[in-house]
Amino acid sequence: MKYYRSFQAGQSIIWAGDPMEFVGSVVNGVATLTQTMEDGRRQMVGLMLPSDFVGRPGRAAAAFDVTAKTDLVMCCFRKKPFEAMMATTPHIAQRLLEMTLDELDAAREWMLLLGRKTAREKIASLIAIIARRDAALHLRAAKGGISVDLPLTREEMADYLGLTLETVSRQISALKKDGVIILDGNRHVSIPDLNRLLEEAGDDGDGGMLA
Amino acid sequence: MKYYRSFQAGQSIIWAGDPMEFVGSVVNGVATLTQTMEDGRRQMVGLMLPSDFVGRPGRAAAAFDVTAKTDLVMCCFRKKPFEAMMATTPHIAQRLLEMTLDELDAAREWMLLLGRKTAREKIASLIAIIARRDAALHLRAAKGGISVDLPLTREEMADYLGLTLETVSRQISALKKDGVIILDGNRHVSIPDLNRLLEEAGDDGDGGMLA
DNA sequence: CGATTACCTTGACCCAGATCAACCTTGCGA
DNA sequence: TCGCAAGGTTGATCTGGGTCAAGGTAATCG
Secondary structure (H helix, E strand, O other), rough: EEEEEEEEEOEEEEOOOOOEEEEEEEEEEEEEEEEEEOOOOOOEEEEOOOOOEEEEOOEEEEEEEEEEEOOEEEEEEEEHHHHHHHHHHHHHOOOOOHHHHHHHHHHHHHHHHHHHOOOHHHHHHHHHHHHHHHHHHHOOOOOOOEEEEOOOHHHHHHHHHOOOOHHHHHHHHHHHHOOOEEEEOOOEEOOOOOOHHHHHHOOOOOOOOOO | OOOEEEEEOOEEEEOOOOOOOOOEEEOOOEEEEEEEEEOEEEEEEEEOOOEEEEEOOOOOOOOOEEEEEOEEEEEEEEEHHHHHHHHHHHHHHHHHHHHHHHHHHHHHHHHEEEEEEEEHHHHHHHHHHHHHHHHHHOOOOOOOOOEEEEEOOOHHHHHHOOHHHHHHHHHHHHHOOOOOOOOEEOEEEOOOOOOHHHHHHOOOOOOOOOO
């Protein structure tokens, strides 16, 4: 019934428009959903971390490009049998609905970020989002200084945030200079004061920011 | 079981954080979901037209402000009984899942618009989105010139698109000057050539753009 | 009918972030 | 161990859209 698939970092999982033959959830690693315009402008529209569901029951073709950003393991179901199972097992549809509603809320937070936040706020928000997802996954309590591994390059962060990679780099440097974050290499970030970071992110208190 | 509620144009339906006591779908009129930052920056995150579902089964408090933008009629269910019905009637959860997945796709198109499109493309996209939704509703075939009533003020369009109202006004004037649209009053738009408009919108061909 | 109010347009100027360009750092494979 | 490629930083300059400001238009109400 279910089976596992592995992908290498950088490998495309499916292209927009391709027929989808499976659905599944991320077990390990990071995948992204992106849209591309004909002239090459790109926007990330989904960041899939372990436990996220990928695919769209009831649709024949993929709407977005899906790419593994790290080595990735997915737990997959062939789409047809999965749809049949959904029809006969109400619990599955209900669970999937719950997950989809959470994802929709997250997308709406993301829309606020894209439409109204400054570059600095966008970077702070992204780090906060990854930190929160990370914490939820590892159940590691947020005591003292939190530390996070960024699963994305500067360019991928730019695609997430609707910025250019140069602006991402500059704003990360600025947050570091101001002591909001501490860098250890390019990918590893420590957060001495989470409230300070959330303030920089422009989130009132905390908000939803579920994914 | 179900009952109808009416709201006047401009009336708030629910504020973010308030307890939700009902869910329902729009029968007539237009409602919006918006998010507001403490300093007043606002981003629309949902535009609800007739047939759209409003509310979140399985969540106690509203995540966003919901406002009637025109006189509005909704078909409502008290939330608790609706949730019970969902648990016992699989078909409902499945239908709601389908609608939520469509909304998520639409949100992802919207993210591309917010993150990567120019002001002119944003305006053209918005007009195209409303025209498509309109056409789907009225089943009026898109022959020759299409015409659309904008249910939003310039300011509300700005909140939709992540722009200021001045930029919205300027870009509408520019599209008019270039013959892409024809204005009849402030709210009524004729589209002489839909393909031209879609080109201006930066949509490759047509895309999803479901809501 | 004139006045108020809500909405819209247009102009002048400014600035956050894009663009263009040079260079640095790190890791890997021959 | 050298060379190259991928990723990252930083500087200089430009520009699309924001901001500030001044009217214009049209519906509504004494």
